[in-house]
Amino acid sequence: MSIKVDNVSFTYMKKTPFQVNALKNISFEIKDGDFVGIVGHTGSGKSTLIQIISGLLKEYEGNVVIDGIDYNDKKADRTRLRRLVGVVFQYPEYQLFEETVEKDIAFGPKKLGLDEKEAEERVKVAMDLVGLDYDMYRDVSPFQLSGGQKRKVAIAGVLAMEPQILILDEPIAGLDPQGRENFLELIKSLNECGMTILMVSHNMDNLVEYAKRIIVLKDGELFMDGTPAEVFADKEKVAEASLNLPEVASFCDRLREKGFDVPDSIIRYEQLKDYIISTVGGSYDD
Amino acid sequence: MIVEANGVRFAYVSDEGKYTFALNDVDITIEQGEFVTILGHNGSGKSTFAKLVNALNVPTNGEILIDGMDTRDEDNLLDIRKTAGMVFQNPDNQLVATIVEEDIAFGPENLGIPREEIRERIDYALSVVHMEKYRKHAPHMLSGGQKQRIAIAGVLAMKPKIIVFDESTAMLDPKGRKDVLNIMRDLNRNEGITIILITHYMEEAVYSDRVYILDDGKVIKQGDPVDVFFDYDTIEKTGLTLPFEAKLIRDMEKTGVAIRHTLDTEELLEGICQLK
Amino acid sequence: MIKNMTIGQYFPADSFVHKLDPRTKLIITFILIIFVFLIHSLPGYISMVAFLALTIAFSKISFRLVLKSIRSIWFVIFITFILNIFFLKGEEILFEWQFIRIYREGLIKACEMAGRLVILVIISSMLTYTTSAKEITDAIEILFGPLKKLRFPVHEMALMMSIALRFIPTLLEETDRIMKAQTARGASFDTGGLISRIKGMLPILIPLFISAFKRAEDLALAMEARCYHGGDNRTRLVEYHYKFRDLIAFALTALEIVIILIAK
Structure with missing residues (x-):
């Protein structure tokens, strides 16, 4: 499902002294099955952008076209759009409200007009995806679960709507290391099954490991756009956007200062590890 | 010893009505001026320990002495809380007042400290956390990292010997996290304050003098960060990432x-x- | 966007009005609100408007901001005006069309009511714009202090008020966030009859309550950790002393009252 953002601008508090141009003439296209990281400092407009792509902010200028359907089109099929795009907000566990895990996850599917039986099927699949046992947890109150489990329920609630595009805003904030890794692996596997992923994150280290493309926003403008290796190769621009370099990239720089000839393509941890080991003569034989 | 925990257990009643130990026979001793990190994944008991230091919880068995004061003795309560300040996880949920300086004053006000001295303490606390400019601001207009710095200032204004950071960086962005961690180091080095950092980020423990790893309510490893981190087998078991x-x-x-x-x-x- | 609401907000500045003792401001506000209802003549209104204009001028609060506070309740003002203009009967008909009759007395009364509302909004906005919530609660606590002797929990009430004020912006932001999250899951809040609308609010209200309770719990813990133990033996960062400027403010208010009473 492709996403086409065409010349989009957005202004908060229009025509008041408090006017803020949150987005200025943003255009890009995301192809089906991509994994895109959206980064930028606080106030760069990234959360405004994802709210527009999710269809939650309406009074913007320009066009956003999802799978050929324009949000601005009065005749657009809203239900279909809602079905296509799923959104996981920061701390999604704060959206839980039903008495049982099953009911909460079924909320979205039912709003799409599915009947009991179809919804139940969806719940089963979604719980399986996030790694919650259906029989064990279906009747449990979501409020009795641990923080990590609550988050799984919240995400299952979005996945049960079977979106083709999944938009995530800082999805791993507050999770412990194990939880973070499990979660990112889940997103990766959803992406491998063909789901288009848009992820906003402050964590560059995670993004370089998982994203195929990175879009950098700065003061409401599209500032950089490319593969993780391309984006983080331009150190000056990255600093200008007040972003941190990922650990691997900054370590590569330090190695270069020490006279190592580190290729520009190295951006992920595994690549760096292999490079160092082959340079210093380690072997994987044993 | 500024903190001395001997054979501490902390039991709570779980939903099924069973007794569960969040902490089970824990011994932790910390010297004045140390920077100690307590690591563990969610549910390892590390936050329970944090609340014992501040006497927000009292051990079920065993004892905790803070600067020689037993936390089980009600009469020590205010003195213990004055000695061991605490910064919590959620930046939004620990600021009381609608103006920064008034929030910082909250602790000293509770202690009945004269007004002139409270003013001096506010000046001092704001300068340590580099927030002098925000004295008259409203907390809700600040970023997460700035709010945490105000929370630290609020604790500093009580002139504590120990500050416990209970996952105080978990909800911050990288910039906010870095700022708060730098302040922790400054507090330890320049102000001589004992720091107890509770976290699940191992990389935050790098600057500490000593590290404890808690797992399932027990101390499973303690020592110098280098010794602890390179004990791969133990680390692997706890689900922490190097x-x-x-x-x-x-x-x-x-x-x-x-x-x-x-x-x-x-x-x-x-x-x-x-x-x- | 709820974040940008201006009514009831405090705008810090270094001005004569800001520096007045909050007790002075509270008492004056109270007096003015009572006397607004005693004004019945044009000179009375003019003097009141002049008094408020003076206050605004000496507060460094922009007129535009004051207008904004009025605009946020323009609907109430408008309705008051309409009700008065159409339903008050008098002797002199100014305008007649089919069954609608507007009387001179009705028009005057309508203008008067709308004008009073505007004045009341300005008075109370000026209090909140120039006085922090903490100052207001402090003033209430001190002014009602004598009630402590009757075992009325004055300190606790004041603290509760100040905490409520501290958390209003936080909870508004949270509401906005939860609404968006539930909208993304297909919830709708403005369709169907009354029952289904109320049911439609549950996905917002339940998470909001749960989070509010969690916040309350966290805050109680944080306050305890900072040695909070009730109002006994507590000092106060800000001690209030009436200054010369308070005397000026009271004198001007007294003058205004005299004018109102004479112009009546």
Whole structure:
């Protein structure tokens, strides 16, 4: 499902002294099955952008076209759009409200007009995806679960709507290391099954490991756009956007200062590890 | 010893009505001026320990002495809380007042400190956390990291000997996290305050003098960060993730490369240079 | 966007009005609100408007901001005006069309009511714009202090008020966030009959309550950790002393009252 953002601008508090141009003439296209990281400092407009792509902010200028359907089109099929795009907000566990895990996850599917039986099927699949046992947890109150489990329920609630595009805003904030890794692996596997992923994150280290493309926003403008290796190769621009370099990239720089000839393509941890080991003569034989 | 926990257990009643130990026979001793990190994944009991230091919880068995004061003795309560301040996880949920300086004053006000001295303490606390400019601001207009710095200032204004950071960086963005961690180091080095950092980010423990790892309510490892982090088997069991430098050294060792154990980037680089 | 609401907000500045003792401001506000209802003549209104204009001028609060506070309740003002203009009967008909009759007396009364509302909004906005919530609660606590002797929990009430004020912006932001999250899951809040609308609010209200309770719990813990133990033996960062400027403010208010009473 492709996403086409065409010349989009957005202004908060229009025509008041408090006017803020949150987005200025943003255009890009995301192809089906991509994994895109959206980064930028606080106030760069990234959360405004994802709210527009999710269809939650309406009074913007320009066009956003999802799978050929324009949000601005009065005749657009809203239900279909809602079905296509799923959104996981920061701390999604704060959206839980039903008495049982099953009911909460079924909320979205039912709003799409599915009947009991179809919804139940969806719940089963979604719980399986996030790694919650259906029989064990279906009747449990979501409020009795641990923080990590609550988050799984919240995400299952979005996945049960079977979106083709999944938009995530800082999805791993507050999770412990194990939880973070499990979660990112889940997103990766959803992406491998063909789901288009848009992820906003402050964590560059995670993004370089998982994203195929990175879009950098700065003061409401599209500032950089490319593969993780391309984006983080331009150190000056990255600093200008007040972003941190990922650990691997900054370590590569330090190695270069020490006279190592580190290729520009190295951006992920595994690549760096292999490079160092082959340079210093380690072997994987044993 | 500024903190002395002997054979501490903390029991709570779980939903099924069973007794569960969040802490089980824990001994932790911390000296005045130390920077100690307590690591563990969610549910390991690390936050329970934090609340014992501040006497927000009292041990079910065993004892905790804070600067020699037993936390079980009600009469010590205010003195203990004055000695051991605490900064919590959620930046939004620990500021009381609608103006920064008034929030910082909250602790000293509770202690009945004269007004002139409270003013001095506010000046001091704001300068330590580099927030002098925000004195008259409303907390809800600040960023997460700035709010945490105000929370630290609020604790500092009580002139504590110990500050416990209970996952105080978990909800912050990288910039906010870095700022708060730098302030922790400054507090330890320049103000001589004992720091107890509760976290699940191993990389935050790099600057500490000593590390405890809690798992399932028990101390399973303690010592110098380098010794602890390179005990791969123990780390693996706890589900924590190694900081970048340690991970790289571990992976190099796996392929038969011998390299000095360090958590310092510069030393690691030198080690790699020597191998070339 | 709820974040940008201006009514009831405090705008810090270094001005004569800001520096007045909050007790002075509270008492004056109270007096003015009572006397607004005693004005019945044009000179009375003019003097009141002049008094408020003076206050605004000496507060460094922009007129535009004051207008904004009026605009946020323009609907109430408008309705008041309409009700008065159409339903008050008098002797002199100014305008007649089919069954609609507007009388001179009705028009005057309508203008008067709308004008009073505007004045009341300005008075109370000026209090909140120039006085922090903490100052207002402090003033209430001190002014009602004598009630402590009757075992009325004055300190606790004041603290509760100040905490409520501290958390209003936080909870508004949270509401906005939860609404968006539930909208993304297909919830709708403005369709169907009354029952289904109320049911439609549950996905917002339940998470909001749960989070509010969690916040309350966290805050109680944080306050305890900072040695909070009730109002006994507590000092106060800000001690209030009436200054010369308070005397000026009271004198001007007294003058205004005299004018109102004479112009009546």
